[in-house]
Amino acid sequence: MSDRFKAVLLEQGDDEKVSASIKDVDFADLPDGDVTVAIDYSTINFKDGLVVNGNIGRLVREFPHVPGIDFAGTVEASENPDFAPGDKVVLTGWRVGEIHWGGLAQKARVKGDWLVPLPDGLSTQQAMAVGTAGFTSMLCVDALEAHGLVPDNGEVLVTGGAGGVGSVAIAILAKRGYTVVASSGRPKLNDYLTELGATEVIDRADLSEAAARPLERERWAGCVDAVAGKALATVLAHMKYGGSVAACGLAGGNTLETTVLPFLLRGVNILGIDSVMQHKVHRIRIWQRIVEDLPLDKLDAMTSKAPLADVPDLAKAILKGGLRGRTVIDVNA
Numbered sequence: 001m002s003d004r005f006k007a008v009l010l011e012q013g014d015d016e017k018v019s020a021s022i023k024d025v026d027f028a029d030l031p032d033g034d035v036t037v038a039i040d041y042s043t044i045n046f047k048d049g050l051v052v053n054g055n056i057g058r059l060v061r062e063f064p065h066v067p068g069i070d071f072a073g074t075v076e077a078s079e080n081p082d083f084a085p086g087d088k089v090v091l092t093g094w095r096v097g098e099i100h101w102g103g104l105a106q107k108a109r110v111k112g113d114w115l116v117p118l119p120d121g122l123s124t125q126q127a128m129a130v131g132t133a134g135f136t137s138m139l140c141v142d143a144l145e146a147h148g149l150v151p152d153n154g155e156v157l158v159t160g161g162a163g164g165v166g167s168v169a170i171a172i173l174a175k176r177g178y179t180v181v182a183s184s185g186r187p188k189l190n191d192y193l194t195e196l197g198a199t200e201v202i203d204r205a206d207l208s209e210a211a212a213r214p215l216e217r218e219r220w221a222g223c224v225d226a227v228a229g230k231a232l233a234t235v236l237a238h239m240k241y242g243g244s245v246a247a248c249g250l251a252g253g254n255t256l257e258t259t260v261l262p263f264l265l266r267g268v269n270i271l272g273i274d275s276v277m278q279h280k281v282h283r284i285r286i287w288q289r290i291v292e293d294l295p296l297d298k299l300d301a302m303t304s305k306a307p308l309a310d311v312p313d314l315a316k317a318i319l320k321g322g323l324r325g326r327t328v329i330d331v332n333a
Contacts, residue, residue, distance in 0.1 A: 003027050006331070007105030008052065008311050012063040018055040020312050025066070031101050033109035034080045037089060039073040041128035042103035042329045044314045045164065046251070051097065052315035059098045068329075069096055070131040071103025072124035080112025088118035090287070092132045093276040104311055106331050116283050121291045128328045129303040130290055133164030135283075136275040138290050140165075140224045140246035141172050143271045147244045151177040153221035154240060158182050159207065160226035160251055161198065162189045167325040169224040170196040171298040172290075178222075183207055183231070189324060196298055207231035208252075214259040215266070222246075229253030239268045248273035251321075302326055307333035 009023040030036070050056040051067040060067070075087040083089065094114040096102045101109075118127055149156070156173055160166040161182030173180045174197020182198040183206070184190070190201045208230055216237040223235050226249030235245060236258050247270055262268040278286070302325030306314060310329075317323050 005106040006308060007066045007107075008068065008308065010051065010055065010060060010063060010065040010067060018060075018063070020052045020067075020315070022309055022311075025105065027107065030107060030109040033111050034078065035075055035083050035089075035112040035115060036077040036107065036109045037071065037073045037091075037115075038076045039071045039103055039106055039108055039331050040124040041073070042068045042071045042105075042331055043128045043131040043133075044311065044318055044323065044327045044329060045069055045132050046249075046318055048097065048104070049315040049318040052312060053319060061099070066101040066105045067097045068102030068104030069093070069098070070128060071108055072118065072127040073108075076107075078112065083112050083115060088124060089115040090118055090124075090127045091115050092135050092283075093278065095276060104308065104329060104331065113280060116280065116287060119287045119291050125305075125328055126296065126299060129299050129326045130168065130294070131164070131326065132275055133326060134168040134290065134294065134299075135286060136248050136273060137165050137168035137172060137224065138286050138293070139273050139275055139278070140169060140248055140271075141176070141293070142286060142289060143246050143273060144222045144224070144244050147269055147271065148242065149222040149244060151179070153243070155179045155181050155220055157220045157223040157225075157235060158198070159204070159223065159231055159235070160184075160249065161193050161201065162186055162324055163226060163251070163321075164323075164326050165226045165248060166224070167196060167302045168294065168299070170198050171295055171302070172293050173197065173224075175293055175295050175298075183227075185321070192302075192324065196302065204231065207234045209234070213237065214261040218266070225249070227252040229255060230257075232256055233258040236262045236268060236270075239266060241266045242268070244269040244271055246271045246273050248275075299326075303328055305330055
């Protein structure tokens with residue numbers, strides 16, 4: 001086991017500004033935990049973009065800090081009875097990368113209760129192509145179906161379709177037989193979205209203006225919403241009777257200006273989706289659904305790979321909506 005490893009390290013200066021750089025870190029500096037993992041791959045998520053770009057939103061409070069909310073790799077050492085050296089594992093959530101050192105590094109030490117075994121049928125690279133974004137997508141579909149959504153109910157809208165959550169959601173829903181409509185503000189990616197399984201792509205501008213009335217023409221049987229803000233208010237006005245929205249993001253803002261009429265007169269549901277604190281048993285079930293319901297050829301088509309050195313630039317790009325689909329970080333490249 002090497003005494004040093006490479007990591008994206010966040011440091012805070014005397015002026016309280018936070019900077020990110022690739023550095024060699026002492027193995028002894030790893031935080032407490034009962035499982036040590038040699039990381040193969042991590043990813044770039046929107047939250048990583050906030051943290052790496054000057055700690056926007058003050059998600060990190062202690063420095064130095066290693067960001068990265070996801071990782072997959074091989075157990076090197078374990079004091080946890082559920083894991084042994086050589087086991088392949090995945091981590092998403094648990095505020096790793098925020099209050100606990102994360103996965104944009106070659107090593108991690110965490111609580112074993114936060115890990116799940118790598119699902120059969122996935123490589124560590126594919127698991128990180130899924131990552132928190134894809135895990136959240138599956139949580140959304142699972143919740144919508146638990147509230148009665150079936151393909152015969154009608155069209156399902158996916159907002160932020162070209163992002164990580166949206167891309168995976170489209171692929172899953174299409175495989176399960178749903179008629180999927182994607183919204184996107186990047187027309188050059190329309191072909192990409194239809195290749196994933198969207199039958200139609202609408203301009204996000206169509207959702208950016210508030211609906212004229214609290215109840216509009218019924219269209220959507222369900223929705224995976226990663227945008228919130230005005231888009232969510234507009235979607236609610238167009239939901240079919242008894243339809244549900246799985247709300248999992250806030251790329252368009254964290255406010256919601258609407259009325260109670262969609263809920264009272266159409267029985268519409270907003271299903272809040274959190275991927276961070278999911279119970280381990282539920283995590284394992286959702287990962288199994290991902291293996292069954294996400295076409296791996298579509299996953300590969302939406303995924304690009306980059307080395308650890310590219311993380312600062314990629315973190316800027318994701319905040320500007322400049323990344324398509326999923327970006328896997330090869331921490332050893």
